[in-house]
Amino acid sequence: MQWDRFVEVFANPAMVARYGPNILAGTWVTLQIAAAVIVTGIAAGLLLASLRSYRWRALNLLIIAFVDIFRALPPLVVILLVFFGLPNVGLSLPAFAVLWLVLSCILAAFAEEIFWAGLIAVPKGQWEAARSTGLGFGRTLLYVVLPQAIRMTVPPLTNRTIAITKNSALGTVIGVPEILNQASTAQSFSGSGTPLFLGALAYLVIFIPFVLLGRAVEKRFQWKRH
Amino acid sequence: MNELIAQFFDLSIMGQVLPLLLQGLWVTLQICPATIPIGLCTGLAVALACTARSGAVRWPAMAFVDLFRAVPPLVVLIFAYSGLPFFGLRLTPFMAVCVALLLAMTSYFCEVFRAGLETVGRGQREAAASTGLGKTTTMVYIVIPQAVRNVLPDLVSNMVEVVKLTSLASVVALPEMLYNADMARAATYNATPMVLAALIYLALLWPVVRLLSRLENKAAH
Numbered sequence: 001m002q003w004d005r006f007v008e009v010f011a012n013p014a015m016v017a018r019y020g021p022n023i024l025a026g027t028w029v030t031l032q033i034a035a036a037v038i039v040t041g042i043a044a045g046l047l048l049a050s051l052r053s054y055r056w057r058a059l060n061l062l063i064i065a066f067v068d069i070f071r072a073l074p075p076l077v078v079i080l081l082v083f084f085g086l087p088n089v090g091l092s093l094p095a096f097a098v099l100w101l102v103l104s105c106i107l108a109a110f111a112e113e114i115f116w117a118g119l120i121a122v123p124k125g126q127w128e129a130a131r132s133t134g135l136g137f138g139r140t141l142l143y144v145v146l147p148q149a150i151r152m153t154v155p156p157l158t159n160r161t162i163a164i165t166k167n168s169a170l171g172t173v174i175g176v177p178e179i180l181n182q183a184s185t186a187q188s189f190s191g192s193g194t195p196l197f198l199g200a201l202a203y204l205v206i207f208i209p210f211v212l213l214g215r216a217v218e219k220r221f222q223w224k225r226h
Numbered sequence: 227m228n229e230l231i232a233q234f235f236d237l238s239i240m241g242q243v244l245p246l247l248l249q250g251l252w253v254t255l256q257i258c259p260a261t262i263p264i265g266l267c268t269g270l271a272v273a274l275a276c277t278a279r280s281g282a283v284r285w286p287a288m289a290f291v292d293l294f295r296a297v298p299p300l301v302v303l304i305f306a307y308s309g310l311p312f313f314g315l316r317l318t319p320f321m322a323v324c325v326a327l328l329l330a331m332t333s334y335f336c337e338v339f340r341a342g343l344e345t346v347g348r349g350q351r352e353a354a355a356s357t358g359l360g361k362t363t364t365m366v367y368i369v370i371p372q373a374v375r376n377v378l379p380d381l382v383s384n385m386v387e388v389v390k391l392t393s394l395a396s397v398v399a400l401p402e403m404l405y406n407a408d409m410a411r412a413a414t415y416n417a418t419p420m421v422l423a424a425l426i427y428l429a430l431l432w433p434v435v436r437l438l439s440r441l442e443n444k445a446a447h
Contacts, residue, residue, distance in 0.1 A: 009312040072431040074393035077424050085417030088233040169298035193312045207296035
């Protein structure tokens with residue numbers, strides 16, 4: 001009996017047919033945000049960590065401040081602040097751009113921390129050996145140190161990336177038509193639980209492969225602490 | 227420049243909305259002690275289940291963890307708040323937030339504990355067994371304390387994440403700090419209340435974040 005009720009509420013075929021396309025459209029938007037955030041966030045994090053290894057004092061203070069702020073603030077606070085605050089000074093960005101920008105900054109902050117921990121875990125001898133063969137600072141960083149550092153950072157970085165990319169669901173609050181937004185709009189129109197259930201399924205379809213990939217990667221590149 | 231200050235750092239608005247935000251902060255701070263201790267316990271329990279030898283225990287535990295790592299916490303919250311009433315279970319916003327946070331937190335803490343349990347060498351268990359300790363005693367007195375110590379920074383970092391997650395409660399109209407700040411923003415037509423909320427979050431979490439990044443960089447050396 002309970003099962004019939006469950007199907008009627010959460011997997012109603014009529015509702016699936018009616019709102020399935022909306023959820024699919026939302027899935028496409030979520031995939032676009034996810035891809036954009038992963039690319040810019042990780043690239044920016046890597047760039048910041050590389051800049052930090054030059055150890056210019058003023059720049060490092062700025063980088064550390066950026067990282068700390070984006071690690072300490074809840075993503076939703078930053079999203080609302082940027083989305084509703086910037087128009088007050090005449091700069092109004094579309095919701096999609098705000099979501100992308102904020103999540104990229106957050107991922108960049110966490111990625112910078114992880115890459116930096118990887119960089120300083122590479123033994124000093126590697127730097128000295130590379131420099132003594134005549135490589136400059138930039139090349140030593142690029143060809144010798146970064147490849148070793150990145151290997152160590154893969155498992156924590158995958159976990160963080162999944163966690164931050166999932167925050168694309170926060171876009172619903174500022175009206176980005178992603179999965180959750182489509183699902184809750186459809187739910188309030190139809191009064192049925194089916195769109196929500198479909199939305200949750202869409203998230204599973206997108207993120208379960210990443211979670212499983214994360215596990216496989218974790219086994220392969222054990223994060224060496226000792 | 228003056229306009230920027232007027233729109234984001236208006237001191238008279240800050241003074242007006244501060245009591246409202248502090249009221250919200252109080253709600254935010256109530257959610258944490260109501261959920262974090264339980265989340266730590268359930269996380270540890272699921273982590274132990276994930277290392278169980280019997281597949282009947284291990285597989286459901288792993289499926290649970292993967293499920294909640296894949297679904298965004300906000301989706302879980304909306305489900306708990308507007309999905310459960312279809313089953314005649316209507317939760318108050320506070321309860322819905324606690325349930326959603328607990329589910330998400332359990333899977334996060336489980337991952338951390340699992341990593342921690344793996345850092346404790348086999349020799350520790352063997353040594354404990356050879357001195358005549360039983361399985362449970364070994365777990366409680368030998369393995370878990372070392373595991374927890376090894377992943378302490380990650381545990382604290384997850385607690386910071388939980389405090390940040392409480393801001394989601396604003397979506398189901400629980401009057402926590404972000405909700406109140408957003409109301410004040412809409413009422414004053416000025417971003418200052420949000421800036422003040424951000425500053426309060428920073429004051430609360432920045433010291434912990436700083437401490438964490440020192441711990442992490444020390445561990446890497």
